[in-house]
Amino acid sequence: MPYTNAPVIEVTGLGKSYDGTPVLSGLDLSLTSGVHALLGPNGAGKTTLVNILTTLVPHDAGSVRVLGLETRTDAARIRERISVTGQFAAVDDVLTGAENLVMMGRLLGLSVRDARSRAAVLLERFDLDSAASRRVVGYSGGMRRRLDLAVSLIQTPEILFLDEPTTGLDARSRLVLWQQIRELAEGGTSVFLTTQYLEEADELADQVVVLDGGRIVAQGSSAQLKARVGGDVLQVRGAHGQLLRELPTDGSAAGVAAAAAAVAATEPTLRVELHRPTLDDAFLALTGHRAVPPDDSDTGQDVNDQSEFVGSGVAS
Structure with missing residues (x-):
């Protein structure tokens, strides 16, 4: 799945409102293959944008294409080619880690043998093999988050959407997820992630998109955004x-x-x-806000986004 120069995400004149209140207004965005980070203060509309790109929420105005397909008319085909991990781990507490992965594999059409094989690979990749037979209810937050991401990779997607994937994780778990994102990108999967950790965007993203007040106020590499400050x-x-x-x-x-x-x-x-100049300096100059990473106990959800992100793993 080599990278290409063709846009994987194309948004033109996007508008979305809830109860008459605009959340996204006249948004234009074009992204090619790679790792892209979406930054913005709480309430900027980050989760709403992810929900629209992943076909979970319809837009009110404009055009949205993912992998060349229109989200309104080609939603099913888009879902076959993407994976989504939301802000909240959506794994089954009653099942073990291995059972969660095998179940998702079977739902996606894998044979029992292939589902078990893929589960074993992912459990090892995400450092969960020693906990494979434990019920998820006993997992730590970091372990649950890693399992959630593993579930989304039962089938290798062309684009992986991650909505604040490391919010609430300890430093070690965050580094493990960063490494997995890098390896996915090296393998040709594009990654679109929202984050409140500027260090995360600085470390991972080829392109950084800054959203404020429902509009894109800047886009470029981390170095380019820093250069805008001076x-x-x-x-x-x-x-x-x-x-x-x-x-x-x-x-x-x-x-x-x-x-x-x-x-x-x-x-x-x-x-x-x-x-x-740091990315935090650039963020302040562009939005008028300092980026404040959420507490470990914080869900990190955009408090003014009125659509709750639902679903995890491969959207279907």
Whole structure:
């Protein structure tokens, strides 16, 4: 499943309202193969957009095509080619980890033998093989999340949609999921994920899309978005660490060194620090909000999105 330059997601003039309140307005988006991160403050419309792209919710206006297929008329064909993992793990607590995977494999038409074989592969890939025979009710949050993602990969999708996949996970579980996303991308699966962790977007995404107030306010690589904020600056600080002023630089090592030397020559008691723009700086400049990662106990759902994300695994 090699990457191509053809758009895998094409959105034109997308509009969606709930009870007369616009959630998405005049949204245009075109994405080719790769890993794409959707950022935005709570209530920006991220989950609503994912629901529309995965055919779970109809749009009110505009055109939406996924893998070249129109979501209104070709929903069934789109669902055959994508997988979805929502914000809430949708696995069966009564079944074991292995039974959950085998059940989904059988529902997707695999033979008992093939379903068991695929389950074994995925349990090992997601570091769940030692818990394969345990009932899911006893799994930790990280284990449930990894199992949920494994369920969505019973069949290898062309696009995997992940709605805040690592919200509430510990650092180790987050790193495990990041590695799985990278491996999927290397294998040719495109990934479209929403996240409130800017580090996650910075680490994983080829393209970052920033959504605010139901509209796309920026799109580009992480480096391109950071560049929009400005280049490297020297921060001049006083004896107690207070920021006194910032000095722009040309970004080169020689330019930075020269600017720092100039400060030291005239004001030797001051401290000089190099500050490079971060994705958080870009997010603040673009939306007027600092990105606040959710607490581990937070579901991370867009509180103003009025459609609840339903379903997990391969949409059907």
